[in-house]
Structures are given as structure tokens and as C-alpha cells.
Amino acid sequence: MRNYDVILFDLDGTLTDSAPGILNSVRYACRKMGLELPAEATLRKFLGPPLIDSFRNLMGLSDADADRAVSAFREYFPTKGIFENEVYPGIAALLADLKATGKTVIIATSKPEDFAKRIMEHFDLARYCDFICGATLDETRTDKAEVIAYALETAGITDKHGVVMVGDREHDVIGAKKNGLPCIGAVYGYGSAEELRTAGAAVLAETVADLHKILLG
Template sequence: MPESPYSCILWDVDGTIADASAGILPRLRQVFASYGLPDPDAAELSLWIGPPMYESFQLRAGMDEQRAHEAVSRYRELAAADGYAASVDIYPGVPEVLRAVQDAGIAQSTASTKPENQVRAILEHHGLIDAFAAISGARPGIEGRSDGKSFVVGQALERLRAAGVDTSRPLLIGDRHHDVEGGAEHGIPVVFVDWGFGEPAEADAAAFRASDPVALRSLLLG
């Protein structure tokens, strides 16, 4: 097998590793109802998956900053009650890519704007936590701009370096324009995966595009 051109791999979670869509809409409906708002449009569910919830409650539900903070807290309380790994599926073929990268000796980290405790719960539930040298997600209780994609990417690189990992040639994998933009802020090329929730145009600035996990594996390992 040819040597990979990458020294470490960063992974988005929602829409890239895991599909949490089955549990998201019911929780959104409950939060919307608590504010007397009509149900969110199920056809727009994909727009809620990937970006920080704090941002989405402002952009998609028309909330001000204070109400958006409250709404995220209510949403997270519901998620905690359900169990963070409930209704979360792992995309077929992705575990095999994670294991192949691990077997090739390339360190991996998450770089997710999902709260870090939820990321850990999902990966532990599905037996994938050991594939990662570091875990990077949003900090508990922080819903603002500082924990956007750029922040969690930078945090992932810091934690990998602290673990003794070579971060000189990183690659980020994701499914939304937030991943592409967050990677660009750190000068990191991005693979845009087609099985997630992003629209095709969101891949325009990505360095690579993978139609399925087999294609992704070829990009990562040759």
C-alpha cells in the first residue's frame, strides 16, 4: 500500500461518521412548541445538522441571542434524557475506513461542533472510541461563536500534538460548508463527503470529494 500523504486525519461527526437525524426533529418540535412556534419544516431538517445549534436557532427560528441560548439548553436537556447515542446510526462503510486508517498508523481526531460529551457517548456506544488519538468537540455550556468549526479544528490539532502526533500534514473530512471554511482557516485541505447533509454547492471550495466510503478510503490511503 502506498504511504498516505497525511500525518493525521480530522473527522466531523454529524453527517460524516454518524447520522443522528432520527432523534433531532422530534426534539426540535418539542423546543419549538415550548416557545409557541409552529413545527419546523421536516424538509429543512438537513439544514439543522452540522452547524452549531445556537447559530441555527437564530438563523432558522428567528430567535435573538438570549432565546437561542435558552433553546439550545432545552434541546440539550432533551438529548440527555433520551441518551446521547439514542437514534444515532453510523454510516455503513465508515467504521471500516476508520479502522483502515488506524491500522495504517495514522492518528485520528474528531473535530465536531457537537458537544464533546455527546461525541464521546456516540463513539463509545458504537465501539469506535479507540480509533481516535484525540477527541475534540464543543465545550459544555458554550454555545457561542468561539466553538465553531475553526475552534474545534484548532483544539483537535492541539490535542493531537499533546499526544505526540505529527500534525504537519493534516486532512479534515466533513459534509458541510462549515467544515470547508473551518479547515481553510487553518490551511487544512478538506474532503467533502456526499453521504451527509450538505448541498452540492457546499463542496465547491473543498480540496477533494468522496462519493462513498470506498472512495474516501482510496483518497486517504491510496
């Protein structure tokens, strides 16, 4: 197995199970805008992609209505939804072991950066991270490839040998590939093995224990 010195992690569905807070925030936004609540299967598709894209693509909203839906979502999420969330078992130990062995740990998430920092600090995981990088609140940086590029630039990484992305959705794999990085697919998250394999994940981790073995042997 290849030795990775720099590991970029997605957040939702990779480090934490944030589904309850995200889906409750979507439900709140729909109610506020008088929209019919999507079926559960559709709601689950909000987990991973940039939020504004999901409101457009999954609910067929115009750009203006999608903007309003995002604003409504953010009325609920920062005070309630953000902590309707829990760390996957084994993640804290994995991050601690990566840090102890001298690896560089970077968060690269499509969640707004301020929210990502609050979550990592809340769960006492920020201390294991060298950089926490995310999207912008004004939607100018939400695409996963853009977030990964920003994370690499923030960390001053130009040599991509030994750098890998870890994520649970196809957006993570595609974003990594656009930046010349391999991606480990976290099957225990919100995406399926088929989705991750089809997108081109370099290897799949069925469990956090598998991920630990891939990254540290």
C-alpha cells in the same frame, strides 16, 4: 493522491447519520417553547452548524430565546436523541484500517465534546480515535474553526503537512481553511456536492468507499 498522516473527522453526517435524534430534539425544543415547527427543509438545515446559530439564523430567535431553545434541546438529546443515530456502513472498517496503518485519527465536531465521546463509545468507535474533540456546553467554543484549532492544539500538532479535515458541510471546509488545512467533502452526508465544492473542498467523496480510497488508496 496526497498522503495524509493525520485525519480530523466531523461527526454528524460524516461518521454517523444522526439526523433523527437531532431533528427530534429540535422539534421537542420548539414544542416546549411554543414555537411553530419549521418546515422539513428548514429543519434539515440544523444538521451541521452550531446549534445556537441555527436557532438564531433559521428561526429568527433572539440571543436569549436561542439560549432557551438550546437548553430545551438538551433536555431531550442526552437521554433519547443522542442514540437516535446510526453509523454509516463502512465507517467502522475505515477507522480500523486507518488505525492499523498508523494514522492519527481525531474527531473535531461542533457537537459538545461529552456527547461526542458518548456517541463514539456507544458505537465502539472510540477505540480507533487518538483524540475526541468537540464544542463546549457553555457555547464558548462552537465555531468549527475554533473546534479544529482546539483539536490541533490538544493533539500537539504544529506541523500541518499531511493533516486533513473530513466533513460534510461548508462549515467544515471553511473551518479547515481558516486553520490552513485542506478538507475532503463527504457528499454522502448532509451537504451537497455544490455546497462543498463552492466552499473550497479539496476533493469530494461521494461514498464512504470513495473516502477509504482517498485516505488509504
